[in-house]
Every structure is written in structure tokens, then in C-alpha cells.
Amino acid sequence: MGKVLVLSPHPDDDVIGCGGTIRQHIVLGDTVEVIYLTSGEAGGHGTDQEETIRIREKEAVLAAEILQISRVDFWHEPDGKLKASKKNIQRLHQKITSFEPDIIYVTHDREDHQDHRAAALLVSKTLRLPATAVKPTVWMYEVWTPIQKIKHIVDITPYIELKLQAIRAHQSQCKVLRFDDAISGLNRYRGEMHSWPGGPFAEIFTTFRI
Numbered sequence: 001m002g003k004v005l006v007l008s009p010h011p012d013d014d015v016i017g018c019g020g021t022i023r024q025h026i027v028l029g030d031t032v033e034v035i036y037l038t039s040g041e042a043g044g045h046g047t048d049q050e051e052t053i054r055i056r057e058k059e060a061v062l063a064a065e066i067l068q069i070s071r072v073d074f075w076h077e078p079d080g081k082l083k084a085s086k087k088n089i090q091r092l093h094q095k096i097t098s099f100e101p102d103i104i105y106v107t108h109d110r111e112d113h114q115d116h117r118a119a120a121l122l123v124s125k126t127l128r129l130p131a132t133a134v135k136p137t138v139w140m141y142e143v144w145t146p147i148q149k150i151k152h153i154v155d156i157t158p159y160i161e162l163k164l165q166a167i168r169a170h171q172s173q174c175k176v177l178r179f180d181d182a183i184s185g186l187n188r189y190r191g192e193m194h195s196w197p198g199g200p201f202a203e204i205f206t207t208f209r210i
């Protein structure tokens, strides 16, 4: 049984970027844990920050229950100002050392959103620490900016409906942007264009530039 750690800059990035792959890991018997680095308080769309955090964390827990994720943690870093700071590197180092994941999933390092790039940087900096003896495989996923250099493809066709259900658990976000439709389209495109002879739905991943 493998161990999988997912870093999600905001409460919905994990299900959007790799919800199907997460579900596949769980079906195969792997343990999946997710860290929500921020609680997405900038995405309140008119709701105040405290209430937004409460709503979005509840939605993340609901989505995690749908996929049957083992454990979720909220780090409460500031939304829009996530940093690969010493404090966060230390915290991630401790998590990796204690949990010993085989694979880490994180948003890719060319994403438009600064928090998404910061999350990727946080992982690369932590794994470069000499003290981090555990060296998991890192796959970076796409949310706002499609990946160009595809290094890994996962056929998520058996899991697409559950993935969309998990995305729709993020009601506060889906009522503003139809992430379910958008990501269904993206995964369909990936399945058709990149997953042959698999598909029709796929998630794709890349590796660090360096």
C-alpha cells in the first residue's frame, strides 16, 4: 500500500487538478492525505473572510469524504500571499519525515496564480534540504494554467463522475465559476488528445523544470 500526500493551495485545487487520480489511489488501497495550505478566504465573492474560511473548509471536508480521503489538514496560510517560507519548509519537512509519502502531488510551477507557484516552490525547496531523507516522486497538476510538458497521464474515466461530484461539493465556488463543466472539458480534452488508447477522460502531470 502506498502513501500519497497532496498539497492544495486552496480548498478546491486538489479535486480540480487531481481528484480522479486521488480516487484511483484510494481504490487501489493507498492512503491519501491532503494539506490545504490556505483556506481560500480571498474567494469569498462578497462573503466576509471568517465566514468564507468556515464555508470553504466545510466544502473541502465534504469533497474529501466523497473521495474517501483519509485525512485533511488546514495550515491557514494567507490566501494570495502563500510563501515558501522557512516556517512552511520546516513544517512540510516534518510532515514528509513523519508520513513518508511515496508520491506528492502539488500545483505546477508555471501556474498563473502566485499561491500555486509558491506551493510548487515549497515542495522543491523542502525536498532539496539535506535533512529530508524521504524522496517521494513529485507530480505537479494543472488548475488555472494548462500544462505544456506532459510527463505523466492517468486515465480517470472510471472516476470522472465522482470527481465532478467532489468538485460540486465546492458550492460557493461553483456558483460563481462552473468548475465542474470546465474541468470535465479539460479532462475530456486530455483523454482524447493525450491518453490514447485510454480515455475518454484523463488527468495529466508534469515534473519540476530543473
Ligand SMILES: [Zn+2]
Pocket (backbone or CB within 6 Å): 009, 010, 013, 113, 116, 143
Ligand atoms: Zn487555487
